[in-house]
Amino acid sequence: xxxxxxxxxxxxxxxxxxxxxxxxxxxxxxxxxxxxxxxxxxxxxxxxxxxxxxxxxxxxxxxxxxxxxxxxxxxxxxxxxxxxxxxxxxxxxxxxxxxxxxxxxxxxxxxxxxxxxxxxxxxxxxxxxxxxxxxxxxxxxxxxxxxxxxxxxxxxxxxxxxxxxxxxxxxxxxxxxxxxxxxxxxxxxxxxxxxxxxxxxxxxxxx
Numbered sequence: 280x281x282x283x284x285x286x287x288x289x290x291x292x293x294x295x296x297x298x299x300x301x302x303x304x305x306x307x308x309x310x311x312x313x314x315x316x317x318x319x320x321x322x323x324x325x326x327x328x329x330x331x332x333x334x335x336x337x338x339x340x341x342x343x344x345x346x347x348x349x350x351x352x353x354x355x356x357x358x359x360x361x362x363x364x365x366x367x368x369x370x371x372x373x374x375x376x377x378x379x380x381x382x383x384x385x386x387x388x389x390x391x392x393x394x395x396x397x398x399x400x401x402x403x404x405x406x407x408x409x410x411x412x413x414x415x416x417x418x419x420x421x422x423x424x425x426x427x428x429x430x431x432x433x434x435x436x437x438x439x440x441x442x443x444x445x446x447x448x449x450x451x452x453x454x455x456x457x458x459x460x461x462x463x464x465x466x467x468x469x470x471x472x473x474x475x476x477x478x479x480x481x482x483x484x485x486x
Contacts, residue, residue, distance in 0.1 A: 307423075307428055309421035309422065309423065309428065309458045310421070310456060310457060310458060311419065311421060311455040311456060311457060311458070311460055312455065312456040312457075314447070314455070315352065315355050317377065317421075317428045318352070318377050318379070318428065318430050319352055319355055319356065319361070319377070321355065321359065323359075325360075325375075326359075326360030326361065326362050327356070327359065327360065327361050327362070327377070328362045328363075328373065328375050328376040328377065329352065329361070329362070329363045329364075329376060329377050329378075329379060330363075330364055330365070330366050330371075330372045330373070330376045330377070330378050330379070331345050331349075331363070331364075331365045331366070331379045331381070332365075332366060332367075332368075332369055332372075332378060332379065332380045332381075332387065332389060333365050333366065333367050334381075334382040334386035334387050335386060335387075335388070336386065338386075338437070340437035340440060340441055341381055341382055341386070341440075343441065344381050344432065344440060344441055344444040345379075345381055347444055347445070347448055348379065348381070348432070348444050348447065348448060349363060350448075351447070351448035354477075369389050369424060372424075372427055374426065374427065376427065377427070377428050377429075377430065378424060378427055378428070378429045378430070379429075379430045379432075380429060380430070380431045380432070380433070381431075381432045381433070381440060381444065382432075382433060382440060383402070383433060383434060383435060383436065383437070383439075383440060384399050384402045384403065384404060384433065384435075385402045387433070389424075390431065390433060393422050393424060393429065393431070394422060394423075395420060395422060395431070396420065396422075396458065396459045397412075397418065397420075397459070403435055404418060404433065404434065404435055411435060412434065412435050412439070412461075413435070413439075413463075414434075414435050414436040414438065414439060415434075415436070415438050415439055415442065415463075416434060416435070416439055416442075416461055416462065416463055417432070417433075417434045417439045417440065417441075417442035417443030417444075417445075417446060417461070417462035418431070418432070418433050418434050418439070418443055418459070418460070418461060418462070419431065419432055419443050419446065419447055419455075419459065419460040419462065420433070420458060420459045420460075421458045421459075422458070432444045432447065439462075442462050442465055443460075443462050445465060446460070446462040446465055449465075449466070449468055450468070
């Protein structure tokens with residue numbers, strides 16, 4: 280073994296010293312088995328930045344789905360910084376932001392501009408047989424817009440959109456894999472007992 284006190288093993292770091300790292304950027308794997316990455320990176324040293332694309336006509340379904348997903352991301356973030364904003368055009372998304380698109384093809388025209396694994400025709404999502412998906416089938420997709428990862432929660436109805444988001448925030452999602460998920464069945468989670476919520480205070484009834 281070498282002597283740990285051998286001067287040849289050490290280098291003095293001065294105030295003007297610097298380290299240079301040569302790196303090669305790699306494409307981000309878009310797979311739901313790694314969710315919440317790349318939408319939210321739990322190992323990031325910087326604040327995660329997320330932008331929700333507002334549909335042409337926001338309705339109750341969009342507001343509920345967006346707030347439900349945001350609450351889920353907040354639980355994942357815990358003590359980590361999370362910066363969120365709503366934009367009305369995908370062109371306003373920053374390179375450092377992850378874009379979230381919630382809504383039907385009619386509500387979100389951007390869907391026709393993205394390279395999706397499903398075809399859109401007459402504002403309807405089609406399956407592999409070029410048949411419109413059922414109105415109660417939610418669709419989750421991880422795609423890219425340039426270098427920006429995009430999370431898409433869509434379907435051919437508001438019911439389908441809501442179902443897609445609910446699947447993503449529930450424990451069922453842990454079984455998901457691939458860059459696209461068709462949500463046909465949704466398990467209703469059991470309500471926890473009073474005060475049996477993570478981080479809930481007080482732990483006992485006050486007297």
